[in-house]
Amino acid sequence: MKSNNRQLKEAKVQEIKSKLEKAEAVILADYQGLNVEEDTELRKKLREAGIEYKVYKNTLTKLAAKEIGIDGIDEYLEGPVSIAIGYEDPTAPARILNDFAKEHKKLELKAGIIQGEIFDTDKIKQLAEIPPREVLLAKLLGSFKAPLSNLAYLLNAIKEKKESESAE
Structure with missing residues (x-):
């Protein structure tokens, strides 16, 4: 036993x-x-x-x-x-x-x-x-996305400015 x-x-x-x-x-x-x-x-x-x-x-x-x-x-x-x-x-x-x-x-x-x-x-x-792992990853991706969005906006603005200058 x-x-x-x-x-x-x-x-x-x-x-x-x-x-x-x-x-x-x-x-x-x-x-x-x-x-x-x-x-x-x-x-x-x-x-x-x-x-x-x-x-x-x-x-x-x-x-x-x-x-x-x-x-x-x-x-x-x-x-x-x-x-x-x-x-x-x-x-x-x-x-x-x-x-x-x-x-x-x-x-x-x-x-x-x-x-x-x-x-x-x-x-x-x-x-x-x-916070949970998913929330931390989402915040990290969001912090990467913001500068890239700003860069894309800036490049587009430069492109539009050059196009308007060459059209004149």
Whole structure:
């Protein structure tokens, strides 16, 4: 019986370890006090953004983190802790959880692991303020487009001026 239980725990540690290794961002939150409707709403928002949301035993999460060399996370893995795992946009889990926590005071951000580095609550909240990748790309493209549009307008004005001078 004990060996079967141990095998299950070892398998769970390997699952957590695999997810942590692949993740761009992992956000830890205290979810205690959320009712079923609120939890369902949060899970739906995270799922729509492609973010996994799990609750694992803290001891198993600590073991998995230790195995892949993440130190300093143990202090945040106390009490009921949920884990939001983002594999693409490192800001998305923080942004969604932070926005949700603003409306639902019972959800508290605890910490995060962003590309292997541990972030405390304040850093997570700062990360949450960064716009989504698509918005940043659109702003970047817009900043490229404006000078090019101005250059095209200027060249057209020069061309029209030369044409009017040669017509005279």
